[in-house]
Amino acid sequence: MRDGSNAPSIPAPTGSSDHFPFTAVVGADDLALALVLTAVSPEVGGVLVRGEKGTAKSTMVRGLAAVLPHQSVVTACRFGCAPGDTAACPDGPHDTDAPAHTRPARLVELPIGATEDRVVGSLDLERALARGETAYQPGLLAAANRGILYVDEVNLLHDHLVDLLLDAAAMGRNTVERDGVSVAHPARVVLVGTMNPEEGELRPQLLDRFGLTVEVAAPRDPCPRAEVVRRRLAFDADPAAFAARFDDDQQALRARIDEARARVRQVRLTDAVLTRVATVCAGFEVDGLRADIVTARAAVAHAAWAGRTHVTLADVRAAARLALPHRRRRNPFDSPGLDEALLDELLGDDEPDPGTDPDPGTDPGGRGPEQGTGGDGESDAAPTDGGTTGQRTDTEHSREPQPAGRVDGTSGPSGAAAPETPTRSSVDTDPADAPSTAGPAAGNGAGSDGIAAPATQPYAARLLRAKGIGHGEAGRRSAALTTTGRRVGSTSARTGPVHLPATIRAAASRGVHDRTAGASGRLRVTAGDLRRSVLQGREANLVLLCVDASGSMAARKRLEAVTAAVLSLLLDAYRRRDKVGLVTFRGSGAELALPPTGSVEVAVRRLQGLPHGGRTPLAEGLVTAYETVRIERLRDPSRRALLVVVTDGRATSGPDALGRAARAASHLRHEGVESVVLDCESGRFRMGLAARLAEQLGAEHLPVDELAASAIVGATRAATGRAA
Known part of the structure; x- marks a missing residue:
């Protein structure tokens, strides 16, 4: 399987002036914090960004790669492993002294029309047909290893691909068993998805697999809106000069993320704080235990980001605001969001005793841990005001437009009020598996106003x-020929999974009429013999x-x-x-x-x-x-x-x-x-x-x-x- 020449084509790293600087984005503090936490600790499980069009969702995600620390990569490894990486790799093992080079962290974009073989990898058809070799062609998951895998409009991606991506991201490995290929390789990716809820929702099971979620909305205050336009026009006029204005901020943020990554393993999560995490998750009646695990991991990452070596209630609060809202939704009629009054009630006011902590750490910007979070539970966000690496002073607030949102939990994302939601639901039925018993607010028929x-x-x-057989997009309603389902035939089309028996039959049939084909005594398979499977499933x-x-x-x-x-x-x-x-x-x-x-x-x-x-x-x-x-x-x-x-x-x-x-x-x-x-x-x-x-x-x-x-x-x- 070792073959460095077969590395997949990868988009250029996103650290150039072609992308809007991460620190130049105005507002969206919750989104900045969520992205930074997953960069500090990828085990958090990625981020789902929900919001209306034109709210800089894609801009911030693409800008994140430029502030991630650079990586040391084994030169001959197709999967981007680090020297001395102990994870099993088809191109390994990798010694600590293996030839390596340094590269920026990668952001790989997954088109919503991508096929499964392009995502997970598949048989290298060129080598199989030309040389008769069974070789693995890596896919996008291999390209995104140790980087960011970004899916724009993730709600429009086929469900089986979303399942596959989330499983690989959770396990940190991609296992391929198809087309005569059996291989497993590292796939430690930070999965980030963006979506506009007006175009459809993700199933609750898929929502639950994303570690954090953020709701973004455009600010309604004219001042930050004007600043957004001002910066965008400046960037479009001269991208290089605009990026240079924020270069120091970008470097400072990269250094802070690097320090937080080194500190995260030292952060202590005491039993008392862990009990508070469990209390919060149980109080919101979220299903399963994934919410508890994600909240705990996000709280640890937040503590490391704030410069502490122990988790406080401020860290738990910040983590819960990002990890729990999407896990409360049991059917599509439930409003997203979190009852923050209930969150405060469940957390309580008394801070658990963290025990002795000889070195609480210092902030990368020279501040102590007390300055990393406010006394009322406020927490630092990634810089989104273009000139700082943390929260701005009162003087700075007075002369610059207010950012669109805060990360102290006192308002909804991007400055919008937190959505009004029921405090606790008694519904336990998952809408994907059984009838729902929760719906919109019930009334008594028609109102007096008609x-x-x-x-x-x-x-x-x-x-x-x-009726009949359609050819639409894969779904769950009517019978159709789709990209998934049971195999019902073969075709000479150029897309779809390989139908090996039909390919062999086509080659054998051609060989009967080709007198030169049997000269070597072996069956010759050419590109013209290739057959693809016709699959019948259900369409939307x-x-x-x-x-x-x-x-x-x-x-x-x-x-x-x-x-x-x-x-x-x-x-x-x-x-x-x-x-x-x-x-x-x-x-x-x-x-x-x-x-x-x-x-x-x-x-x-x-x-x-x-x-x-x-x-x-x-x-x-x-x-x-x-x-x-x-x-x-x-x-x-x-x-x-x-x-x-x-x-x-x-x-x-x-x-x-x-x-x-x-x-x-x-x-x-x-x-x-x-x-x-x-x-x-x-x-x-x-x-x-x-x-x-x-x-x-x-x-x-x-x-x-x-x-x-x-x-x-x-x-x-x-x-x-x-x-x-």
């Missing part, structure tokens, strides 16, 4: 699928909800049932990685209340503010739904749409309302739009209009009380009992 409010908790909905769809919000649906009981059904469909779409859209119709028209998005949170907010009442413009609702599907087909032709019409089937708006609705339904059917009609008609005497609409659409007709998966189970058991 706004629909969710009144019933969502439930596990039965699986609604598009566009689930477009077309909801009747007219007066005929506004009866209290019926509205509660409709709201619960729509919430259940949204929750099901979240679990199956679908995009969702919401069309509503009432009065004399219809509107696209929610353009297709991956964010179920946004969909729920729109549903909570849904007005209702008036006549029923069913035809207009169907036409708007068709236009939405048509536009989405142009944007993403491979993603199939599943239209769910939630109605009682009445049409009362405009002349020939039923006739126009029938023509709109026939048009949808002619255009091949897969549909389901969720029949919300109730009462003893029913007109059957929804069933007729389903026939016109060529859709499945489903009464609303049969949407719940439990209704199917109950009906099956009843039928089984009668048969017995």
Whole structure:
């Protein structure tokens, strides 16, 4: 396996003036602190950055590599190991006197469209076909060893790749068993992901695997906003000169991180403080014990960063604010954030006795440990004001714009108030595995102002699928040919995993007709013989909800049932990685209340503010739904749409309302739009209009009380009992 010539192509180190300096970013102190803590102690487990667009998420992550200490690397090692590294390496063992060179820490970016073999590595096809050798071609995990692996828009990355990355980051090794290759190599990476929640959420299981999380938002104060623009314009005008202004700050921060790394092994975590950590995690009712471990590691790293050799409650508080918010979310309807009043109550006021500590350490900037954290529990952040390596003095605050956020736990990230969240939840069910019992704030049906409010908790909905075999992005709903799944055939395409038996058959078939092929007595395999596997799995769809919000649906009981059904469909779409859209119709028209998005949170907010009442413009609702599907087909032709019409089937708006609705339904059917009609008609005497609409659409007709998966189970058991 030893072959230095096969090193993967690596992006250039990010320490040049091409990237905005880390210390020049205004505000975002929580994000700076989280990144620094993972740089001090990679065992913390990486950082997930959530925030709206244009908040310097990627800028800060890319700038972090430039302030990381340089590394000594064995010259002949494809995996970037250090001389004397005892970790098992395919290119090792590495002696302490092995030829080495020094390089900047690397930041390797993982494109969201990357394939699994590019991430973990695979068989070197060139050597296999040309020389008949089984050789391993390292992937991005090998390139990022001892550095940062950055995934922008991590919420859009395929789930199986996210699982793979998080496992490798947690274990510190990457194990490859594929294409005749069996190899394990070091993969000690700091995993950093950024995402915009409006484009979809990560599953709670994946959220839990990130060590720390930070919510960022743009400052609302004009002063820091103006300073952000001023610095950006200066950087764009002359990147080299701008970077030179902050070179001293960058060097100082690099030295401080280096000293904190050396100190972190000396930091003492007493049993009393560890008990406080466990008390905090238990008080917030987080699942599992990973939260306790991460909080303890982050507190140790924070103490080392602050220049101490023992952990204090200020360190625990700073660690908990970064390690716990995303672990409290049990379903997508839960708001992110942390109840800081509860955190203070659980921590208490009395500082545990750290015991004798002969040398509490000094701050890299010349300050003592008391100056590293404020007396009220404030903690240092990485420099984000461009001129200091710690907190600024009052004088500096008076003449410079305020940073966008603090890291003392008194405000939310980037200066935003901490999100309002319930103090403690009694829900223990994981939404990825079982029905959720927690949802948006429940009400009592429609309010007096004509706004629909969710009144019933969502439930596990039965699986609604598009017919046939699609070719969309991997997901969990409808059958499709995707990048993951079971092998159903082979193709000569250039992408996908190698289908070895089909490749051999193609080479053998060609050899029968090639008289020169058998001269050597061996089977010759050429690039033209290569075959790739065709995999069948499941795809993600566009689930477009077309909801009747007219007066005929506004009866209290019926509205509660409709709201619960729509919430259940949204929750099901979240679990199956679908995009969702919401069309509503009432009065004399219809509107696209929610353009297709991956964010179920946004969909729920729109549903909570849904007005209702008036006549029923069913035809207009169907036409708007068709236009939405048509536009989405142009944007993403491979993603199939599943239209769910939630109605009682009445049409009362405009002349020939039923006739126009029938023509709109026939048009949808002619255009091949897969549909389901969720029949919300109730009462003893029913007109059957929804069933007729389903026939016109060529859709499945489903009464609303049969949407719940439990209704199917109950009906099956009843039928089984009668048969017995």
